[in-house]
Amino acid sequence: xxxxxxxxxxxxxxxxxxxxxxxxxxxxxxxxxxxxxxxxxxxxxxxxxxxxxxxxxxxxxxxxxxxxxxxxxxxxxxxxxxxxxxxxxxxxxxxxxxxxxxxxxxxxxxxxxxxxxxxxxxxxxxxxxxxxxxxxxxxxxxxxxxxxxxxxxxxxxxxxxxxxxxxxxxxxxxxxxxxxxxxxxxxxxxxxxxxxxxxxxxxxxxxxxxxxxxxxxxxxxxxxxxxxxxxxxxxxxxxxxxxxxxxxxxxxxxxxxxxxxxxxxxxxxxxxxxxxxxxxxxxxxxxxxxxxxxxxxxxxxxxxxxxxxxxxxxxxxxxxxxxxxxxxxxxxxxxxxxxxxxxxxxxxxxxxxxx
Amino acid sequence: xxxxxxxxxxxxxxxxxxxxxxxxxxxxxxxxxxxxxxxxxxxxxxxxxxxxxxxxxxxxxxxxxxxxxxxxxxxxxx
Ligand SMILES: [Zn+2]
Numbered sequence: 001x002x003x004x005x006x007x008x009x010x011x012x013x014x015x016x017x018x019x020x021x022x023x024x025x026x027x028x029x030x031x032x033x034x035x036x037x038x039x040x041x042x043x044x045x046x047x048x049x050x051x052x053x054x055x056x057x058x059x060x061x062x063x064x065x066x067x068x069x070x071x072x073x074x075x076x077x078x079x080x081x082x083x084x085x086x087x088x089x090x091x092x093x094x095x096x097x098x099x100x101x102x103x104x105x106x107x108x109x110x111x112x113x114x115x116x117x118x119x120x121x122x123x124x125x126x127x128x129x130x131x132x133x134x135x136x137x138x139x140x141x142x143x144x145x146x147x148x149x150x151x152x153x154x155x156x157x158x159x160x161x162x163x164x165x166x167x168x169x170x171x172x173x174x175x176x177x178x179x180x181x182x183x184x185x186x187x188x189x190x191x192x193x194x195x196x197x198x199x200x201x202x203x204x205x206x207x208x209x210x211x212x213x214x215x216x217x218x219x220x221x222x223x224x225x226x227x228x229x230x231x232x233x234x235x236x237x238x239x240x241x242x243x244x245x246x247x248x249x250x251x252x253x254x255x256x257x258x259x260x261x262x263x264x265x266x267x268x269x270x271x272x273x274x275x276x277x278x279x280x281x282x283x284x285x286x287x288x289x290x291x292x293x294x295x296x297x298x299x300x301x302x303x304x305x306x307x308x309x310x311x312x313x314x315x316x317x318x319x320x321x322x323x324x325x326x327x328x329x330x331x332x333x334x335x336x337x338x339x340x341x342x343x344x345x346x347x348x349x350x351x352x353x354x355x
Numbered sequence: 356x357x358x359x360x361x362x363x364x365x366x367x368x369x370x371x372x373x374x375x376x377x378x379x380x381x382x383x384x385x386x387x388x389x390x391x392x393x394x395x396x397x398x399x400x401x402x403x404x405x406x407x408x409x410x411x412x413x414x415x416x417x418x419x420x421x422x423x424x425x426x427x428x429x430x431x432x433x
Contacts, residue, residue, distance in 0.1 A: 078383070098383050101383070102383075105414055106414055109410050109411070109413075109414050112410070113410060113411075116410075118409040118410055118411060119407070119409050119410075120407075120408070120409060120410055120413070132391075146390060146391070149390075149394055150390075150393075150394070150410065150413050150414070151410050153398070153401075155394075
């Protein structure tokens, strides 16, 4: 059985953990052999002593902003992904070779097929077209849109450059495809602010009969406006028609292995990825239901040592293999960013290791 | 249909001379065939051969030869 061929939500915990551990141990070995910085940190680890997923060493996400971490030579760099990052901060630099890029697309498609089906749906993107044009500074937003474009056809951008609704484009798309399977994508806050709310303010009433809306990005700004998932979904159905909305959690440091939220609102780990929640004081894995720092594991990163990362997000595991939606694997909630102090704790652990 | 039609679809979609297209031409090995061009190519193939490719096809279509195999699945001989 191949971890990359099996359905993303088919494996029960015991089998998945064994398969994933083997893969992650071999990736750890690979990065020790091919990335000098990684070797400096973890070169003395006894690989045979890694009995559980939690024993896999981890890097922190901010480290990819500070250092050029890659396990390939310069001439094998095929694409460099950058995180959006806040102003004044250096973005993460993620180095991909052709093989890792291919693996990412393959796994991403496999996961998305579970939510969209195999057919390519007509695609409406809640963004403006210029976001993907500037190739030199490929933003996380642009990369996200482009990565998912593979899954759609007749790609249509719903917004103008100034973020206003492109009413003409939306109307034309709606006229042609409202009774057909549609795939909508956008970043959560933008879908809400410039899509749904703008539609509410205009007299434009849409009635898509069979659309799936996948949206990613934090809820922080929406929480500030007191918008819950329920509100989001209700209002989306109100002004767009029959919409199945799914939020997903993922990051540029681990493109391809994404966590999609099911109809019950829980993020699901696919067979190629896992989350471990760590107590921010002891760094020990937290119990089910206990909130802590989210560590993400991915079977994909070969060209850079990003297979095990401590994020700056907090969340908790809800359960394993027994979500009401029927999907196997770990399911969890994300509660937003760690507070500054807590997050510093995350980085410090690493800095101590590095010195 | 002949190779000629398939090759000309690739040449047109990727914006490269017809002489550069052969069965071994592979995705991401020339700068003209990147992920953006891949989507243009897919649309062009669907229009020309009147097929609807699914997401598996898009991922599998890693070379001109592979594309020919995929089209066979849809009863298009080229
Ligand atoms: Zn579920």
